[in-house]
Amino acid sequence: MTIYAVANGKGGVGKSSVAGELLASLARVGRKPIGIDLDQQGNFTSWVGVVDDTTIYGHAAEVLEGTATLHEVAIDAPTVPGASIVVGTHQLGGLTVQDVPDLATGLRDYLRGGIEPWTDVVIDTPPSLAGVTITALVAADVVIAPVSMEREAIEQLERLEEVLRTTVGKRMRPGARINWIVPTRYRSRGVMSREILDRLTTTYAGRVTSPIREDARVPEAYRSSRRAGRPVTLSTPQTRAAADYIDAIGTIIRDKTGVAS
Numbered sequence: 001m002t003i004y005a006v007a008n009g010k011g012g013v014g015k016s017s018v019a020g021e022l023l024a025s026l027a028r029v030g031r032k033p034i035g036i037d038l039d040q041q042g043n044f045t046s047w048v049g050v051v052d053d054t055t056i057y058g059h060a061a062e063v064l065e066g067t068a069t070l071h072e073v074a075i076d077a078p079t080v081p082g083a084s085i086v087v088g089t090h091q092l093g094g095l096t097v098q099d100v101p102d103l104a105t106g107l108r109d110y111l112r113g114g115i116e117p118w119t120d121v122v123i124d125t126p127p128s129l130a131g132v133t134i135t136a137l138v139a140a141d142v143v144i145a146p147v148s149m150e151r152e153a154i155e156q157l158e159r160l161e162e163v164l165r166t167t168v169g170k171r172m173r174p175g176a177r178i179n180w181i182v183p184t185r186y187r188s189r190g191v192m193s194r195e196i197l198d199r200l201t202t203t204y205a206g207r208v209t210s211p212i213r214e215d216a217r218v219p220e221a222y223r224s225s226r227r228a229g230r231p232v233t234l235s236t237p238q239t240r241a242a243a244d245y246i247d248a249i250g251t252i253i254r255d256k257t258g259v260a261s
Helices: 015-028 043-047 060-065 090-094 106-112 132-139 153-168 191-203 218-228 240-257
Strands: 002-006 033-037 084-086 120-124 142-148 180-184
Touching: 002 015, 002 132, 002 240, 015 033, 015 043, 015 120, 015 142, 015 180, 015 240, 033 043, 033 060, 060 090, 060 106, 106 132, 120 132, 132 153, 142 153, 142 240, 153 191, 180 191, 180 240, 218 240
Parallel strands: 002 120, 002 142, 033 084, 033 120, 142 180
Antiparallel strands: none
């Protein structure tokens, strides 16, 4: 089993999109993935087809609290065949170590106990480097950091690396680091995008996927995906956005499974 955590302390960089595409790609290559949405905004949940009238049996906060198991609260991801999802709800926002003493390590210990039939776990996190994000980082085998092509990109990654090195690495998961960086909102004709991508590939050599490009046609692909409640690779597979995700996510999956997405 491989546990993937998608994290960045900044919002709007494409975490939920990357989590959704990773879940869909794992299912497409014959894995049996489950997504866990730890963001109270529930964007990952929505990205895989869960809507207001979808029948659910529980939520991610209950798993962290130890009042429910994955098997009790997971549902089939409505628009991602072969995948399951544990929904994220507002209850996640109130979780603290006072409420859940083993908040940082409980999910890791629970998942390591075995969660058949699932073969992979994809965890989406809130735009924060504390609380339940620490929970995900401690549990993860693979940390994926989406980062948009803006001036703060390197700083965002440095903050995440510091949390992994200190809060996570020193006490709970030695050797924790960012395994993969997914550059998002990349404009091939933009000087800033090219400069930042060059810095990323130099600073984090061997850990940067191909970029997710942004141009005039990409927003419509995302709008179509949002309307359908499906990852781009499933809703508009012929688009440039889908091709970029297949390339980027495929690199990550091949590294762990040896299977192309």
